[in-house]
Amino acid sequence: MAEIIPKKQAQLKQLRAEHGQAKLGDVTVENVIGGMRGLKGMLWEASVLDPNEGIRFHGYTIPDCQKVLAPAPGGKEIIPESMLWLLLTGEIPSEAQVRALSKEFAENGTLDEKTVKLIDGLEPTMHPMTQFGIAVASLNMNSSFAAAYEKGIKKTEYWNYVLEDSLDLIAKLPSIAARIYYNIRNPGKAGSSDSAGSLAVNPRLDLVGNYVEQMGLGGNQSLTEYLRLYIALHGDHEGGNVSAHTAHLVGSALSDPYLSYSAALFGLAGPLHGLANQEVLRWILDMQKSVGDNASPEKITEYLWSTLNSGRVVPGYGHGVLRSPDPRFIALQQFCDARPELSSSPVIRLVKQVSEIAPQVLKEHGKTKNPYPNVDATSGCLLYHYGLTEFKYYTVIFGVSRAIGALTQLVWDRALGLPIERPKSLSMDAIQKLVSK
Numbered sequence: 001m002a003e004i005i006p007k008k009q010a011q012l013k014q015l016r017a018e019h020g021q022a023k024l025g026d027v028t029v030e031n032v033i034g035g036m037r038g039l040k041g042m043l044w045e046a047s048v049l050d051p052n053e054g055i056r057f058h059g060y061t062i063p064d065c066q067k068v069l070a071p072a073p074g075g076k077e078i079i080p081e082s083m084l085w086l087l088l089t090g091e092i093p094s095e096a097q098v099r100a101l102s103k104e105f106a107e108n109g110t111l112d113e114k115t116v117k118l119i120d121g122l123e124p125t126m127h128p129m130t131q132f133g134i135a136v137a138s139l140n141m142n143s144s145f146a147a148a149y150e151k152g153i154k155k156t157e158y159w160n161y162v163l164e165d166s167l168d169l170i171a172k173l174p175s176i177a178a179r180i181y182y183n184i185r186n187p188g189k190a191g192s193s194d195s196a197g198s199l200a201v202n203p204r205l206d207l208v209g210n211y212v213e214q215m216g217l218g219g220n221q222s223l224t225e226y227l228r229l230y231i232a233l234h235g236d237h238e239g240g241n242v243s244a245h246t247a248h249l250v251g252s253a254l255s256d257p258y259l260s261y262s263a264a265l266f267g268l269a270g271p272l273h274g275l276a277n278q279e280v281l282r283w284i285l286d287m288q289k290s291v292g293d294n295a296s297p298e299k300i301t302e303y304l305w306s307t308l309n310s311g312r313v314v315p316g317y318g319h320g321v322l323r324s325p326d327p328r329f330i331a332l333q334q335f336c337d338a339r340p341e342l343s344s345s346p347v348i349r350l351v352k353q354v355s356e357i358a359p360q361v362l363k364e365h366g367k368t369k370n371p372y373p374n375v376d377a378t379s380g381c382l383l384y385h386y387g388l389t390e391f392k393y394y395t396v397i398f399g400v401s402r403a404i405g406a407l408t409q410l411v412w413d414r415a416l417g418l419p420i421e422r423p424k425s426l427s428m429d430a431i432q433k434l435v436s437k
């Protein structure tokens with residue numbers, strides 16, 4: 001990073017000097033009241049989302065990444081370590097670099113006693129995302145950025161400490177998430193000696209290999225590979241989505257990475273964003289109950305209309321930016337298609353059938369600008385197939401992933417010296433006054 005940052009700083013300086021006053025678009029009243037949709041108002045380095053093509057990470061599409069990013073030893077799928085390296089540096093890591101990162105994460109993955117006590121003391125019926133956000137925020141007591149800021153460091157040194165905290169947090173997220181999972185699955189056993197053994201970090205495993213072992217699901221190689229792909233692909237989706245934007249906004253006040261990412265998790269916990277994968281599963285299982293296992297297209301169509309006519313959204317469909325099927329959805333579908341045990345699973349078959357029928361129904365319904373599936377349309381259903389039946393936990397896995405993109409940008413925010421975020425707001429009367437001039 002120390003080698004790469006000066007080049008990017010120079011690029012920013014030049015952009016500002018040569019094009020500082022160039023226009024990227026106009027702001028309409030519709031932009032202001034429509035959630036800033038379509039407004040180009042944020043700098044985000046690691047990925048850019050094209051409405052039709054989907055996400056590119058430093059210019060690489062998902063199929064490109066699948067070709068060039070290293071898997072785990074013996075695996076085939078991209079792992080989050082490879083993706084993080086690409087997101088942070090813009091470069092494709094060597095296998096040795098990826099293994100070194102896995103090793104560093106394993107060395108730093110163990111939680112201290114205070115954190116363990118805090119998580120184990122939380123009410124097990126509290127939503128897992130609430131538990132996750134609380135635990136992540138609590139880690140700020142050891143923030144090297146917060147400590148260095150208090151001492152009084154130079155602005156040019158901020159990124160170093162933000163990087164250190166970010167890598168520390170990414171290393172610990174699976175341990176936090178697995179501990180929450182253990183406590184949900186084993187009520188009354190939080191803090192037992194049994195939990196201490198099963199939640200230990202294995203220094204020879206990659207980040208997700210460890211996570212799956214800690215969840216007690218380590219024997220399942222197919223699930224491990226799925227989670228590697230899932231966590232790598234959910235990592236970044238440019239800057240404007242609620243979780244990424246929140247981390248960037250909170251971080252702009254120089255809140256440390258733990259606080260910034262904790263705030264992001266609470267945005268991810270909303271049903272229109274990350275919680276949709278929990279909602280999709282609930283909805284698909286209800287549909288399955290109503291239409292049966294080998295449902296006709298007519299029955300599925302009828303069910304879709306009943307959801308829409310009751311005023312609800314079809315979870316897993318639509319998007320704030322995308323206007324075609326989400327390539328992350330396609331990648332996860334391809335993962336299923338390549339494995340007969342998945343493609344023959346009733347829930348996964350139903351998900352596929354719905355994805356072929358829902359776009360037409362949503363077009364006829366005529367409201368959503370994007371009638372196609374997003375990543376949440378399928379992600380949770382695979383987890384269900386693998387025996388992870390605690391729906392409320394699903395968004396925690398998304399939260400383990402989103403850190404790699406949100407924290408990457410936090411490092412760049414500080415390396416580029418970006419200021420506190422503070423857009424101008426207007427009241428309706430103020431808008432009225434401006435437009436009638």
Ligand SMILES: CC(=O)SCCNC(=O)CCNC(=O)[C@H](O)C(C)(C)COP(=O)(O)OP(=O)(O)OC[C@H]1O[C@@H](n2cnc3c(N)ncnc32)[C@H](O)[C@@H]1OP(=O)(O)O
Pocket residue numbers: 037271272273274276308312313314315316317318319320321367368369370374375376
């Ligand atoms: C990882 C992720 O976060 S991906 C997104 C996960 N979320 C979901 O899948 C939830 C279902 N989808 C949605 O609610 C929306 O499509 C969102 C939140 C993703 C995007 O919202 P927007 O950008 O506002 O969508 P859009 O401009 O198409 O909305 C226009 C109208 O269509 C409706 N609409 C959008 N998607 C859907 C849907 N899947 N089902 C029914 N109606 C929909 C909106 O509610 C809105 O209705 P309104 O005019 O009565 O308020």
Ligand SMILES: O=C([O-])CC(=O)C(=O)O
Pocket residue numbers: 236237240241242320321374
């Ligand atoms: O981009 C968005 O608004 C939502 C999304 O798909 C994500 O955050 O992964």
